[in-house]
Amino acid sequence: MRKNQHIELFERYLHNEASEAEEQLLAETLRHDRQIHSILEDGLRNADPGMDEETSNRMYERIRTSIPVKKKPLFAQPIWRRSLRWAAIFILPLISAFSVYFLMNGNIAGNGIPVTVTAGKGEKAEITLADGSRVWLNSGSSLTYNETFSRKERNVYLTGEAYFEVTKDKKHPFTVKTNEMDIQALGTAFNVSAYDTEQFFSSVLLEGKVKVSAYGQEYILEENERAIYDKTNHTLTTDKVYASDFVEWKNGNLYFQNRSFEEIANTLARVFNVEIGFVSEELRPIRFSGTLGGSSIRNTLDILSLTSPMRYEMNGTVIELYYEK
Numbered sequence: 001m002r003k004n005q006h007i008e009l010f011e012r013y014l015h016n017e018a019s020e021a022e023e024q025l026l027a028e029t030l031r032h033d034r035q036i037h038s039i040l041e042d043g044l045r046n047a048d049p050g051m052d053e054e055t056s057n058r059m060y061e062r063i064r065t066s067i068p069v070k071k072k073p074l075f076a077q078p079i080w081r082r083s084l085r086w087a088a089i090f091i092l093p094l095i096s097a098f099s100v101y102f103l104m105n106g107n108i109a110g111n112g113i114p115v116t117v118t119a120g121k122g123e124k125a126e127i128t129l130a131d132g133s134r135v136w137l138n139s140g141s142s143l144t145y146n147e148t149f150s151r152k153e154r155n156v157y158l159t160g161e162a163y164f165e166v167t168k169d170k171k172h173p174f175t176v177k178t179n180e181m182d183i184q185a186l187g188t189a190f191n192v193s194a195y196d197t198e199q200f201f202s203s204v205l206l207e208g209k210v211k212v213s214a215y216g217q218e219y220i221l222e223e224n225e226r227a228i229y230d231k232t233n234h235t236l237t238t239d240k241v242y243a244s245d246f247v248e249w250k251n252g253n254l255y256f257q258n259r260s261f262e263e264i265a266n267t268l269a270r271v272f273n274v275e276i277g278f279v280s281e282e283l284r285p286i287r288f289s290g291t292l293g294g295s296s297i298r299n300t301l302d303i304l305s306l307t308s309p310m311r312y313e314m315n316g317t318v319i320e321l322y323y324e325k
Contacts (some may be wrong), residue, residue, distance in 0.1 A: 090112040122273030132167040140270040163191040163247045181214040181229045201229040204246040254292040272297035280323035
């Protein structure tokens with residue numbers, strides 16, 4: 001089993017994506033505590049070869065003490081499944097600890113302070129990073145980064161959507177990390193959409209070049225190209241687009257390309273901080289393409305109702321959508 005395959009299989013299992021054969025393979029790996037201990041040691045050692053022993057021991061102790069005590073089940077389970085359940089509980093703090101530790105510290109030699117900026121529903125935010133790079137956060141998004149970048153790389157972590165204008169620095173790659181996909185740039189302008197509630201993550205390139213990677217797949221994007229990652233089947237594809245359309249949200253507009261009304265409703269709820277429900281279920285899968293002004297939720301719905309088979313009723317911040325032939 002190659003270096004990081006243990007962790008990858010654990011992640012697949014924790015997300016209910018592992019096949020029975022993969023679960024059995026994990027169970028075989030976890031027959032002895034010594035192997036689990038080895039995974040921890042290898043993970044800490046390989047994640048950062050320069051980590052000092054004190055930090056390594058502190059990380060290990062944090063992981064060990066965060067493991068919950070599992071109660072005895074009422075009904076017997078096959079031994080390998082019980083082992084796997086225990087292993088999943090064991091490894092989750094490891095994955096979380098690694099994610100938080102290396103996201104926050106990023107092999108930093110200095111004293112970078114982790115910062116999280118959040119744009120709530122109905123809000124947007126603009127950030128200038130330590131290297132001069134600029135970030136615009138869309139509604140319902142957050143960006144985590146260090147006040148000072150490391151001497152080797154510039155890493156930020158995104159949940160939601162953001163537009164980046166990255167200061168050029170070939171010696172220090174700039175990487176946007178999301179839960180499913182990484183986007184690396186040397187100096188460029190691009191948009192990333194990575195809302196955890198949506199099936200697809202995407203990145204659109206406006207200027208320069210970026211490398212998009214997800215689940216062992218990689219693409220180098222050229223200008224006016226988009227990478228789309230499907231979280232359901234773990235595929236990464238690309239297509240040609242007019243990239244500027246995808247950053248209309250920066251100017252207060254809403255651009256939709258072949259989006260279902262269910263997806264549109266989720267976006268409007270996030271942007272305007274409202275609740276949207278469907279009275280007519282047949283409206284959900286109907287698709288729409290176009291740009292809508294985002295001055296207010298009522299104006300946006302008025303335009304949408306004139307250009308689609310939809311009508312709406314609004315009571316305060318609660319909106320109900322109807323299908324109208």
